[in-house]
Amino acid sequence: MxxxxxxxRVLITQADDYMGPDFIPIFEExxxxxxxxxxxxxxxxxxxxxxxxxxxxxxxxxNLAAVHPRTSVENTTDEIWSEMFDKMVHPLHRLVRATxxxxxARRSGKIVVMGSASPLRGQNDTSPYASAxxxxxxxxxxxxxxxxxxxxxxxxxxxxxxENERYFSKEYQQTDGFKxxxxxxxxKRLSTAREDAMLAIFLASEESNSFxxxxxxxxxxxxx
Amino acid sequence: MxxxxxxxRVLITQADDYMGPDFIPIFEExxxxxxxxxxxxxxxxxxxxxxxxxxxxxxxxxNLAAVHPRTSVENTTDEIWSEMFDKMVHPLHRLVRATxxxxxARRSGKIVVMGSASPLRGQNDTSPYASAxxxxxxxxxxxxxxxxxxxxxxxxxxxxxxENERYFSKEYQQTDGFKxxxxxxxxKRLSTAREDAMLAIFLASEESNSFxxxxxxxxxxxxx
Amino acid sequence: MxxxxxxxRVLITQADDYMGPDFIPIFEExxxxxxxxxxxxxxxxxxxxxxxxxxxxxxxxxNLAAVHPRTSVENTTDEIWSEMFDKMVHPLHRLVRATxxxxxARRSGKIVVMGSASPLRGQNDTSPYASAxxxxxxxxxxxxxxxxxxxxxxxxxxxxxxENERYFSKEYQQTDGFKxxxxxxxxKRLSTAREDAMLAIFLASEESNSFxxxxxxxxxxxxx
Amino acid sequence: MxxxxxxxRVLITQADDYMGPDFIPIFEExxxxxxxxxxxxxxxxxxxxxxxxxxxxxxxxxNLAAVHPRTSVENTTDEIWSEMFDKMVHPLHRLVRATxxxxxARRSGKIVVMGSASPLRGQNDTSPYASAxxxxxxxxxxxxxxxxxxxxxxxxxxxxxxENERYFSKEYQQTDGFKxxxxxxxxKRLSTAREDAMLAIFLASEESNSFxxxxxxxxxxxxx
Numbered sequence: 001m002x003x004x005x006x007x008x009r010v011l012i013t014q015a016d017d018y019m020g021p022d023f024i025p026i027f028e029e030x031x032x033x034x035x036x037x038x039x040x041x042x043x044x045x046x047x048x049x050x051x052x053x054x055x056x057x058x059x060x061x062x063n064l065a066a067v068h069p070r071t072s073v074e075n076t077t078d079e080i081w082s083e084m085f086d087k088m089v090h091p092l093h094r095l096v097r098a099t100x101x102x103x104x105a106r107r108s109g110k111i112v113v114m115g116s117a118s119p120l121r122g123q124n125d126t127s128p129y130a131s132a133x134x135x136x137x138x139x140x141x142x143x144x145x146x147x148x149x150x151x152x153x154x155x156x157x158x159x160x161x162x163e164n165e166r167y168f169s170k171e172y173q174q175t176d177g178f179k180x181x182x183x184x185x186x187x188k189r190l191s192t193a194r195e196d197a198m199l200a201i202f203l204a205s206e207e208s209n210s211f212x213x214x215x216x217x218x219x220x221x222x223x224x
Numbered sequence: 225m226x227x228x229x230x231x232x233r234v235l236i237t238q239a240d241d242y243m244g245p246d247f248i249p250i251f252e253e254x255x256x257x258x259x260x261x262x263x264x265x266x267x268x269x270x271x272x273x274x275x276x277x278x279x280x281x282x283x284x285x286x287n288l289a290a291v292h293p294r295t296s297v298e299n300t301t302d303e304i305w306s307e308m309f310d311k312m313v314h315p316l317h318r319l320v321r322a323t324x325x326x327x328x329a330r331r332s333g334k335i336v337v338m339g340s341a342s343p344l345r346g347q348n349d350t351s352p353y354a355s356a357x358x359x360x361x362x363x364x365x366x367x368x369x370x371x372x373x374x375x376x377x378x379x380x381x382x383x384x385x386x387e388n389e390r391y392f393s394k395e396y397q398q399t400d401g402f403k404x405x406x407x408x409x410x411x412k413r414l415s416t417a418r419e420d421a422m423l424a425i426f427l428a429s430e431e432s433n434s435f436x437x438x439x440x441x442x443x444x445x446x447x448x
Numbered sequence: 449m450x451x452x453x454x455x456x457r458v459l460i461t462q463a464d465d466y467m468g469p470d471f472i473p474i475f476e477e478x479x480x481x482x483x484x485x486x487x488x489x490x491x492x493x494x495x496x497x498x499x500x501x502x503x504x505x506x507x508x509x510x511n512l513a514a515v516h517p518r519t520s521v522e523n524t525t526d527e528i529w530s531e532m533f534d535k536m537v538h539p540l541h542r543l544v545r546a547t548x549x550x551x552x553a554r555r556s557g558k559i560v561v562m563g564s565a566s567p568l569r570g571q572n573d574t575s576p577y578a579s580a581x582x583x584x585x586x587x588x589x590x591x592x593x594x595x596x597x598x599x600x601x602x603x604x605x606x607x608x609x610x611e612n613e614r615y616f617s618k619e620y621q622q623t624d625g626f627k628x629x630x631x632x633x634x635x636k637r638l639s640t641a642r643e644d645a646m647l648a649i650f651l652a653s654e655e656s657n658s659f660x661x662x663x664x665x666x667x668x669x670x671x672x
Numbered sequence: 673m674x675x676x677x678x679x680x681r682v683l684i685t686q687a688d689d690y691m692g693p694d695f696i697p698i699f700e701e702x703x704x705x706x707x708x709x710x711x712x713x714x715x716x717x718x719x720x721x722x723x724x725x726x727x728x729x730x731x732x733x734x735n736l737a738a739v740h741p742r743t744s745v746e747n748t749t750d751e752i753w754s755e756m757f758d759k760m761v762h763p764l765h766r767l768v769r770a771t772x773x774x775x776x777a778r779r780s781g782k783i784v785v786m787g788s789a790s791p792l793r794g795q796n797d798t799s800p801y802a803s804a805x806x807x808x809x810x811x812x813x814x815x816x817x818x819x820x821x822x823x824x825x826x827x828x829x830x831x832x833x834x835e836n837e838r839y840f841s842k843e844y845q846q847t848d849g850f851k852x853x854x855x856x857x858x859x860k861r862l863s864t865a866r867e868d869a870m871l872a873i874f875l876a877s878e879e880s881n882s883f884x885x886x887x888x889x890x891x892x893x894x895x896x
Contacts, residue, residue: 002674044302073324073367078268081317085309089355093305100297119362122369122437122634122669131313131363138343138351138358141896143297145346148858148893184632186570186820191882198879207870210863213346214896217886221570221820224813224886226450346858346893365672372634372669408856410596410794415658422655431646434639438665438672445596445794448589448662492750521772521815526716529765533757537803541753548746567810570817570885579761579811586791586799586806591745593794661794 004205006031008058013037013050013095017166018065019114022193023200030201032059042086047094051102059204060099063114064088066132068167070125084132092136096143096154104150112203113140113156117219120158123181133158137215144213155203155211161220163190186221228429230255232282237261237274237319241390242289243338246417247424254425256283266310271318275326283428284323287338288312290356292391294349308356316360320367320378327376336427337364337380341443344382347405357382361439368437379427379435385444387414410445452653454479456506461485461498461543465614466513467562470641471648478649480507490534495542499550507652508547511562512536514580516615518573532580540584544591544602551600560651561588561604565667568606571629581606585663592661603651603659609668611638634669676877678703680730685709685722685767689838690737691786694865695872702873704731714758719766723774731876732771735786736760738804740839742797756804764808768815768826775824784875785812785828789891792830795853805830809887816885827875827883833892835862858893 010027012020015036027034035054039046041064051057066087069080096111103109118126119134137156144154161182162168168190172178199218202208217223234251236244239260251258259278263270265288275281290311293304320335327333342350343358361380368378385406386392392414396402423442426432441447458475460468463484475482483502487494489512499505514535517528544559551557566574567582585604592602609630610616616638620626647666650656665671682699684692687708699706707726711718713736723729738759741752768783775781790798791806809828816826833854834840840862844850871890874880889895 002676004674073370074321076317076321078314078318081314085313085359089309089359090302090305093300093352093355094302097298097300119358119365122365122672124370127363127366127370128317130366131317131359134343134362134365135309135313135355135359138361139355141343141346141358142351142354144896145858145893146297146348146351149860186817186884187882188821189882195879195882198874202870202874202879207867207874210859210861210867210890210892212858212893212896214889214893216888218882220882221817221884221886224570224816224884226452228450346896368672369634369669373636410593410660411658412597413658419655419658422650426646426650426655431643431650434635434637434643434666434668436634436669436672438669440664441662442658444658445593445660445662448592448660448794521818522769524765524769526762526766529762533761533807537757537807538750538753541748541800541803542750545746545748567806567813570813572818575811575814575818576765578814579765579807582791582810582813583757583761583803583807585810587803589791589794589806590799590802594745594796594799 003031004201004207007033009033009035009056010059010061010204011035011037011054011057012061012063013041014063014065018063019193019196020063022164023061023197026194026197027201041091047091048098051095051098057099057102058109060095060111061114061200062092062095062111064091068129071128072125073127076128081128084128088132089135092139100147100152103152104147107151109152110204111154112200113154115156115158115215117158117160117217117223120217120223140215141213148212153209153212155214155216157196157199157218158215159196159218161185161190161222162196163192184222189220191218191220227255228425228431231257233257233259233280234283234285234428235259235261235278235281236285236287237265238287238289242287243388243417243420244287246388247285247421250418250421251425265315268318271315272322275319275322281323281326282333284319284335285338285424286316286319286335288315292353295352296349297351300352305352308352312356313359316363324371324376328371328374331375333376334428335378336424337378339380339382339439341382341384341441341447344441344447364439365437372436377433377436379438379440381420381423381442382439383420383442385409385414385446386420387416408446413444415442415444451479452649452655455481457481457483457504458507458509458652459483459485459502459505460509460511461489462511462513466511467641467644468511470612471509471645474642474645475649489539495539496546499543499546505547505550506557508543508559509562509648510540510543510559512539516577519576520573521575524576529576532576536580537583540587548595548600552595552598555599557600558652559602560648561602563604563606565606565608565665565671568665568671588663589661596660601657601660603662603664605644605647605666606663607644607666609633609638609670610644611640632670637668639666639668675703676873676879679705681705681707681728682731682733682876683707683709683726683729684733684735685713686735686737690735691865691868692735694836695733695869698866698869699873713763716766719763720770723767723770729771729774730781732767732783733786733872734764734767734783736763740801743800744797745799748800753800756800760804761807764811772819772824776819776822779823781824782876783826784872785826787828787830787887789830789832789889789895792889792895812887813885820884825881825884827886827888829868829871829890830887831868831890833857833862833894834868835864856894861892863890863892
């Protein structure tokens with residue numbers, strides 16, 4: 001393993017959820033100084049405060065998650081619906097808005113959004129989750145385009161089928177629903193959290209300086 | 225012109241905005257009974273009330289719009305941001321949720337969402353608008369997948385560069401910003417509102433019964 | 449049914465194969481004067497001769513087909529491979545090249561390519577067929593872009609799961625391979641040849657004058 | 673720099689063209705044993721002979737190139753057209769077919785195709801080049817899907833705007849055609865050959881074991 005993030009200050013948000021727990025040690029292996037924050041980012045002022053408190057940020061890992069409600073169009077209450085946007089979409093805008101000025105000023109910085117492949121292919125019972133994740137993809141495409149000329153790179157990992165106790169638990173892997181869906185996955189195994197981290201580290205490092213506003217499907221071949 | 229929508233009850237929402245004013249007479253030419261509603265759909269109960277009052281709906285034209293704020297990532301206030309989702313995203317979910325039961329029960333019905341191509345290609349100063357429009361595309365993909373087996377079809381027109389006094393006014397067409405952007409448009413003209421209506425009518429009619437959860441870029445070739 | 453193609457001279461190539469037999473009567477219902485040609489277009493001079501003999505062409509339906517070899521990467525002989533390109537790719541280039549001058553001169557004309565969704569999603573045993581069909585999609589995107597400003601429109605239908613005795617025969621529909629694949633199709637039925645024709649007629653008519661270089665997935669929701 | 677390819681036998685084809693000359697030293701920095709071959713792969717037996725002579729291959733870098741003819745649809749002769757497929761498409765099929773058996777037998781191996789972004793967005797005078805490159809993308813998607821379950825990974829870099837004396841020479845960069853096109857590139861610079869190599873090395877290394885049949889646009893943001 002190289003020191004691809006040696007001395008880089010990497011802020012990981014919602015660090016006790018989604019890819020946070022798995023990513024922290026792997027980013028540290030690469031030499032990163034990880035600031036692992038766990039505050040509730042649904043509070044409108046939280047993102048601004050977090051960025052102000054953190055100071056210098058080389059890499060923002062915008063790791064935002066909500067429990068996938070797996071609910072039909074008709075059974076999606078307004079509460080379920082709003083929660084998706086409150087947890088995953090509005091905080092992304094606020095985090096990026098607060099981080100961009102320092103990155104533009106230094107003409108250097110990376111934002112890696114931990115997103116989802118759910119907006120890229122239809123499935124039952126995914127519309128609220130996928131819609132919020134789709135907003136993230138569009139945000140990265142347009143915001144990433146806009147800041148590209150300042151040498152700031154925003155990209156997103158559009159993932160699914162990643163081994164993760166919180167999202168693809170051993171119990172869920174035993175269900176018929178999972179098994180039926182999994183038939184369709186050409187890799188015939190889940191991706192590992194380490195493989196996911198390797199992509200994130202690539203996107204956080206100087207190796208990927210020319211990617212801007214791009215979505216990287218990371219889905220064991222389920223979408224490419 | 226054929227009677228492709230003869231006797232069909234077509235509900236057009238926010239009918240005094242976006243494509244509403246242009247679409248109403250063209251849909252009527254095709255024989256549709258147009259219910260043109262103009263209520264404020266940001267009120268949470270409005271969608272449910274509208275669908276209940278309307279009764280039988282063969283075609284829902286989910287025409288939802290907000291003024292494009294054309295603002296940078298850093299200058300996007302939370303008010304600007306929320307307005308996009310309040311006007312274009314949350315009402316879409318509530319309209320579809322309220323309409324689907326009658327369509328599923330009859331095993332017949334069409335929902336045509338009037339969306340945008342903005343999530344499909346990066347541009348400056350578009351992130352709040354494009355993010356909300358991106359949520360719409362993901363919603364159509366997943367909700368459309370889910371209801372497909374009930375013979376209900378939800379599809380979306382992902383449009384831009386459509387001649388329209390409200391979105392591409394004669395004044396805007398004179399600006400340098402527009403002219404620079406327009407160089408890139410292979411058609412070398414705006415699409416007309418009638419051309420847009422022809423696609424919408426195709427998607428509203430029985431001719432398109434096998435399209436489900438699909439986005440149709442309609443962008444004078446700017447994206448395809 | 450309207451006379452959307454009234455008096456239009458429509459050339460359908462390889463008219464005894466793929467969508468030819470189904471399309472001819474439906475195009476005629478719309479008022480088209482159909483020139484149904486069945487010559488072997490793998491002969492390098494054939495396309496040029498055909499266009500010269502046909503004279504005025506309003507609409508070219510580039511209907512090119514080969515039997516899908518359903519063969520693995522390793523078992524794809526050079527003969528199988530070449531046949532795909534000889535039948536579906538090289539004639540497309542020659543047909544379009546021969547047809548474009550008259551259309552550009554008149555500043556009017558439509559080319560509808562009957563393509564395939566196979567390049568849009570991975571499947572086993574499809575690589576030779578899908579590669580040739582992928583070349584078609586790229587050709588339409590670039591050639592269509594290039595001629596757009598002359599008011600000539602080239603678009604492609606990227607189809608699969610269309611009811612068709614030659615491609616999805618009743619026998620094939622009884623196989624386990626088909627049934628397994630079909631589980632994944634949200635429409636839960638094949639599209640009909642008439643539905644396919646309706647899209648082709650839309651793309652052949654003046655209603656679609658602002659689509660250029662675009663691929664229309666037509667796949668019962670399997671890809672969108 | 674890590675030894676991410678330490679001891680890996682990496683075959684680079686057409687090694688004196690396209691990305692070959694730039695890649696060889698950078699792959700060697702990562703510990704690879706590079707076999708740089710320059711034979712003419714348009715000869716049908718050449719691919720098979722090459723793979724047989726090379727013996728054990730951990731990574732095949734399918735680097736296939738032809739001079740971009742930059743010619744209009746109407747001026748594309750059959751010679752120009754065929755050259756694209758003879759140099760870039762048919763050899764890809766033959767190289768992969770010859771390499772897959774040893775990789776499947778070992779349940780290990782990577783194929784990185786050096787492709788192009790030209791099939792992903794319309795431009796004038798690109799149809800022959802883009803069509804051949806589009807066939808490559810479809811081949812990778814389907815062949816990559818097919819071999820995924822054997823732990824063999826085929827992926828493709830869909831590149832453009834990469835600094836390279838052979839493709840984006842200093843002279844070409846001075847032309848008005850280039851400058852006009854370049855306005856549209858959000859990165860505001862070309863990617864470097866080293867950045868391109870970093871992506872290729874990522875795809876050649878064990879870090880990317882879960883990517884299968886995927887295209888990675890690498891285009892300075894021109895397409896994402």
